[in-house]
Amino acid sequence: MPIYEYKCLGCDHLFEKIVKLNETPNCPECDSGELEKQFTVASVSTSRTRAKSFQTARARANSVKKEQDVAQAEYERKHIEDHH
Numbered sequence: 495m496p497i498y499e500y501k502c503l504g505c506d507h508l509f510e511k512i513v514k515l516n517e518t519p520n521c522p523e524c525d526s527g528e529l530e531k532q533f534t535v536a537s538v539s540t541s542r543t544r545a546k547s548f549q550t551a552r553a554r555a556n557s558v559k560k561e562q563d564v565a566q567a568e569y570e571r572k573h574i575e576d577h578h
C-alpha cells in the first residue's frame with residue numbers, strides 16, 4: 495500500500511497517510527477533505543532520507559570495522575611483544 499503525503503488546503507497541515515485504493519483521507523487536524531497530494535515531493539524526500547540513513551549506517555559500519563581492525567592489530571602486536 496502506498497503512503498502519500500498530503501497537505502491540507504484548509505490549515506496547511508502536512509501529514510502522511512497510507513491510502514487504500516481510491517480512498518480519500520481527511521485532514522487529521524481540521525477534518526477537511528480538501529487535500530493536495532504531495533506525491534512527488536514525498537517520494538523524493540523519502541528516497542533522499544533513505545539514501546542519507548543508508549550512508550550514515552554504512553559510515554558507522556566502516557568506523558566500527560576500522561576500530562575493530564585497530565584493536566585487532568594492537569592485540570596482535572601486544573601478543574607478539576609479550577611472547578618475545
Ligand SMILES: [Zn+2]
Nearest residue numbers: 502505521524
Ligand atoms: Zn487541515
